[in-house]
Ligand SMILES: Nc1nc2c(ncn2[C@@H]2O[C@H](COP(=O)(O)OP(=O)(O)OP(=O)(O)O)[C@@H](O)[C@H]2O)c(=O)[nH]1
């Protein structure tokens with residue numbers, strides 16, 4: 001555990017950049033001897049020695065025996081004005097496995113220690129450079145899976161969760177007033193206490209929703225599906241490829257090319273979606289193709305959004321009209337494909353009502369506009385409301401438990417004094433949700449999940 005091993009007199013290092021090999025590797029070092037160690041193995045190309053001043057210097061890295069490791073850019077940060085608050089060095093060398101291994105071996109020989117997960121950030125906290133709440137948000141930035149997550153994390157600062165918690169607290173204060181009345185008017189007990197049930201249940205429901213929001217964020221709720229459907233040869237696979245921007249699904253002039261379902265991740269409206277290419281809908285005797293079509297329709301039934309691709313050069317069929325009718329209530333767009341062909345005709349007026357989009361999946365004409373429409377349609381999927389942090393969500397679980405205890409006691413018909421005490425406890429736990437975050441709160445959760453080098 002980080003806390004037990006922490007020793008600020010040690011100088012630590014870690015590879016802070018991604019997996020090797022890579023164009024560039026960044027090896028960070030921080031601690032009282034960081035500058036000393038760097039000056040022993042790095043020689044500036046311009047001559048002289050490395051200086052202890054905020055700088056970026058090009059030069060050569062060598063091991064302790066003087067044999068060259070790499071040409072490298074060295075960044076010098078002087079404490080306390082550095083990320084960790086200590087003297088810190090960044091070696092930006094070539095992202096080659098032997099270069100980085102040799103550099104790490106050299107740093108160990110000099111007396112530096114490999115950093116633990118989150119140790120740089122922990123030192124930054126101890127040196128007053130970063131608060132536990134900031135560390136926690138930083139942890140969530142690494143957990144984020146889609147661009148929309150970043151917006152939720154960065155907008156926490158607007159205080160909307162605090163506002164929400166305060167309004168829920170108001171509900172409990174109302175419950176308190178009701179319970180206090182019940183103490184004073186014992187003969188009206190059941191009538192008065194009954195009035196507490198509704199605001200309490202509402203508060204419980206809203207707390208559960210906020211908690212759910214964090215667990216959905218952290219555990220990446222099932223990704224929504226955008227299914228492309230249509231009759232064989234309409235150009236579904238061509239559209240699938242055009243949307244993904246590369247050739248993934250096999251496109252062929254022979255109808256029935258796609259036999260099963262192909263899925264790829266894509267991001268629309270700041271969120272992750274699974275784009276699904278299905279086999280064309282039609283009656284088929286061929287067992288294998290039939291299976292593909294059925295799977296396709298199952299996917300369509302469970303999708304959150306779907307696109308019907310119509311071959312605009314031959315027009316819409318009764319089967320396709322029936323499909324729109326069947327899944328009309330599910331959000332969708334109709335793509336009027338093959339606009340590049342001379343046989344292509346504008347859809348008849350009635351189809352405009354269901355958001356028809358003309359394009360050519362083959363030439364790409366109209367794809368950008370389709371993206372814009374999808375962005376518009378799909379970005380409103382988000383559940384509204386602020387995203388709590390892990391600590392807030394944990395504290396909300398405690399508050400929820402105390403509210404549920406109160407509700408159970410209320411249903412059992414406990415005496416109003418005892419209910420009143422339980423409600424006071426619920427108010428306290430709810431107020432604690434937005435209380436200050438201490439380092440102990442984030443220690444296990446954040447540092448355990450941080451990358452080495454962060
Ligand atoms: N001219 C033209 N041809 C297109 C367009 N889109 C698709 N095609 C052609 O239409 C044929 C069928 O395209 P696919 O994308 O395989 O159609 P599909 O709907 O996936 O077909 P199945 O998988 O068989 O159900 C291919 O020859 C494509 O090149 C388009 O916008 N313009």
Ligand SMILES: [Mg+2]
Pocket residue numbers: 236237238249250251257258277278279
């Ligand atoms: Mg296909």
